[in-house]
Amino acid sequence: MRIGKDLVAAAATPVVLGILAEGESYGYAILHRVSVLSDGELEWSDGMLYPLLHRLERLGHVHSEWRQSDTGRPRKHYRLSEQGAAVLVEQRRQWSVVGDVLGKVWPDDGGPRFRAALGGLA
Amino acid sequence: MSPETHGDPNTGHAPAEGDELDALVASWRRWMQRHESLTGADLDELEGHLLDRVDEFVRAGLTRDEAFLIAVKRLGSSSDLSREYAREHSERLWKQLVLDGPEEGRAADAAGARLPFHRRANGLAVALLLGVGAGLAVKTVDLLAGDPSAVVLNAAVIVLPFLAAWFAWRRRPPVGMLIGAAVAFLVAGLALNLYPFASADPGGADAGVSSATAVLAAIGSVVALWLVGGIVDTGGAWRSNTARMDFIRFSGEWLVYYVLIALVGGALSGLTIGVFSSIGVDVTPFVGEWVLPCGAAGAVLVAAWLVGAKQRVIENIAPVLTKVFTPLFTLMMLALIIAAIVQWNIVDADRDLLIAFDLVLVVVVALLVYSLSARDPLLPPGWFDRLLLVMLAAALVVDLIVLVAMIARTGEFGFSANKTASLGLNLILLVNLAWATRLQVGFLRRRTGFAALERWQTGYLPVYLAWAVILLLVFPPVFDFA
Numbered sequence: 001m002r003i004g005k006d007l008v009a010a011a012a013t014p015v016v017l018g019i020l021a022e023g024e025s026y027g028y029a030i031l032h033r034v035s036v037l038s039d040g041e042l043e044w045s046d047g048m049l050y051p052l053l054h055r056l057e058r059l060g061h062v063h064s065e066w067r068q069s070d071t072g073r074p075r076k077h078y079r080l081s082e083q084g085a086a087v088l089v090e091q092r093r094q095w096s097v098v099g100d101v102l103g104k105v106w107p108d109d110g111g112p113r114f115r116a117a118l119g120g121l122a
Numbered sequence: 123m124s125p126e127t128h129g130d131p132n133t134g135h136a137p138a139e140g141d142e143l144d145a146l147v148a149s150w151r152r153w154m155q156r157h158e159s160l161t162g163a164d165l166d167e168l169e170g171h172l173l174d175r176v177d178e179f180v181r182a183g184l185t186r187d188e189a190f191l192i193a194v195k196r197l198g199s200s201s202d203l204s205r206e207y208a209r210e211h212s213e214r215l216w217k218q219l220v221l222d223g224p225e226e227g228r229a230a231d232a233a234g235a236r237l238p239f240h241r242r243a244n245g246l247a248v249a250l251l252l253g254v255g256a257g258l259a260v261k262t263v264d265l266l267a268g269d270p271s272a273v274v275l276n277a278a279v280i281v282l283p284f285l286a287a288w289f290a291w292r293r294r295p296p297v298g299m300l301i302g303a304a305v306a307f308l309v310a311g312l313a314l315n316l317y318p319f320a321s322a323d324p325g326g327a328d329a330g331v332s333s334a335t336a337v338l339a340a341i342g343s344v345v346a347l348w349l350v351g352g353i354v355d356t357g358g359a360w361r362s363n364t365a366r367m368d369f370i371r372f373s374g375e376w377l378v379y380y381v382l383i384a385l386v387g388g389a390l391s392g393l394t395i396g397v398f399s400s401i402g403v404d405v406t407p408f409v410g411e412w413v414l415p416c417g418a419a420g421a422v423l424v425a426a427w428l429v430g431a432k433q434r435v436i437e438n439i440a441p442v443l444t445k446v447f448t449p450l451f452t453l454m455m456l457a458l459i460i461a462a463i464v465q466w467n468i469v470d471a472d473r474d475l476l477i478a479f480d481l482v483l484v485v486v487v488a489l490l491v492y493s494l495s496a497r498d499p500l501l502p503p504g505w506f507d508r509l510l511l512v513m514l515a516a517a518l519v520v521d522l523i524v525l526v527a528m529i530a531r532t533g534e535f536g537f538s539a540n541k542t543a544s545l546g547l548n549l550i551l552l553v554n555l556a557w558a559t560r561l562q563v564g565f566l567r568r569r570t571g572f573a574a575l576e577r578w579q580t581g582y583l584p585v586y587l588a589w590a591v592i593l594l595l596v597f598p599p600v601f602d603f604a
Contacts, residue, residue, distance in 0.1 A: 026170075027170075028174040028175065046193075047203040048198055050168065050171075074170060075167075076170075
């Protein structure tokens with residue numbers, strides 16, 4: 001299953017903020033975490049994460065700092081700001097409303113297509 | 123798959139493979155650098171990411187080459203990436219002047235030592251200090267001499283040493299060259315102040331510098347000392363064509379910045395006077411006696427600093443102006459030729475004609491030199507090079523008409539200092555343009571290389587220096603300081 005482009009784009013901000021809420025991180029590790037959490041189903045091209053991080057930084061949701069990694073490579077670390085934490089709470093509220101609605105219109109009986117098919121038979 | 127790639131990626135790899143990866147990464151960086159929306163810091167970040175991915179794939183059993191290819195592929199296409207960065211950083215498409223220097227904030231800076239204060243921002247502190255020094259020097263001379271004309275006469279000798287000092291600080295030329303420059307300034311200062319120039323007419327009030335030879339000597343000192351500053355700026359390599367061309371570029375950019383600063387400074391001064399007069403305070407004397415002279419002198423240094431600081435950051439302006447005005451100027455001269463032929467009265471034109479045409483030729487040479495300075499030497503001749511040829515030919519025709527007229531008149535009225543000086547300049551420029559036209563024709567026919575055109579213009583600089591020195595040192599005694 002491939003998740004559609006628009007949905008990936010919409011989910012990117014809350015997912016990244018959520019991962020940073022677990023503790024500060026850097027681009028590659030964030031992508032790795034996304035891939036582990038979604039079993040590889042939620043993916044976008046690697047490069048696109050960085051402009052997103054820069055936007056979050058400009059908005060003040062995250063702060064960044066250059067550090068040296070163990071291998072001596074320079075790495076830009078990002079951590080959630082207080083404002084970012086507040087945004088995350090707000091996003092979470094919005095997503096849970098969407099999730100609730102979807103849960104109600106799609107009851108656990110096999111999905112709309114199955115029901116439509118049953119209705120056609122009756 | 124070779125077994126040595128299976129080692130722990132963190133503890134080092136076979137050196138040959140590491141080098142190969144470095145080369146791949148370097149070429150990837152060069153490719154990405156062509157996108158204006160990505161900065162060095164962005165590339166550092168992406169490069170770190172690429173290398174992390176490569177390590178991951180190598181652990182999974184790929185070779186470094188394969189790992190690198192997949193890692194690059196996973197970054198997304200470079201145009202998508204650059205568009206995404208541009209959307210986030212639209213300001214980057216407008217090149218900005220960064221005071222902290224382009225390397226600031228980069229990863230390498232995290233551990234490295236910071237620059238000492240006076241070296242930061244391309245030496246802004248030093249430039250400002252020298253600018254204040256130039257302003258104070260102007261004011262000191264003004265107050266000591268009690269005569270504004272002394273400042274006008276000595277403008278180059280007062281202000282340009284500070285510019286030369288700025289060049290010396292940046293380029294560290296050999297000591298012998300600095301001594302030579304100091305001697306040049308000293309000689310110019312002595313000549314301007316010890317020559318007994320004819321004083322102003324008693325009735326002429328304060329008409330400033332009145333003697334024609336004094337005016338010529340002052341102009342000569344500006345040109346000569348500017349070029350002396352240029353020699354210091356080459357930092358010992360004054361024979362090199364590229365160093366000379368760089369100074370020519372500097373001069374054009376400097377002029378543009380100076381004019382801009384002067385315009386804005388004038389507007390702000392006017393606004394200041396207006397605002398203060400509306401509350402009943404007249405600041406005109408203060409602005410006229412302090413702000414204007416100090417600002418005009420200090421702006422010389424600020425403009426010089428700007429040219430150095432914005433190099434490679436903002437597009438050069440002088441070549442842009444050249445591209446815009448070369449066609450217009452060519453049209454103007456063609457129209458002039460037609461008008462001269464139809465009217466045929468250029469021969470009895472007034473006495474300022476030769477000076478006006480010297481200015482025309484100076485503009486032509488400037489348009490030519492700045493279009494050369496910005497041209498990619500490797501490009502084949504194009505329409506602009508043909509247009510330059512038309513301009514050169516038109517300038518030659520116009521100048522010949524004027525010269526014939528003037529020589530006839532000089533026979534009638536004899537040689538005054540002004541006439542001789544403008545005639546000399548005219549001949550110097552005519553020789554330059556005539557040979558430049560020849561070279562341009564050769565270039566258009568692919569007989570001579572582009573380098574010959576550049577070499578001719580840079581090689582001609584000493585001629586201007588010599589003529590300026592003659593105006594400064596030889597003319598006053600020859601023409602009895604009149």
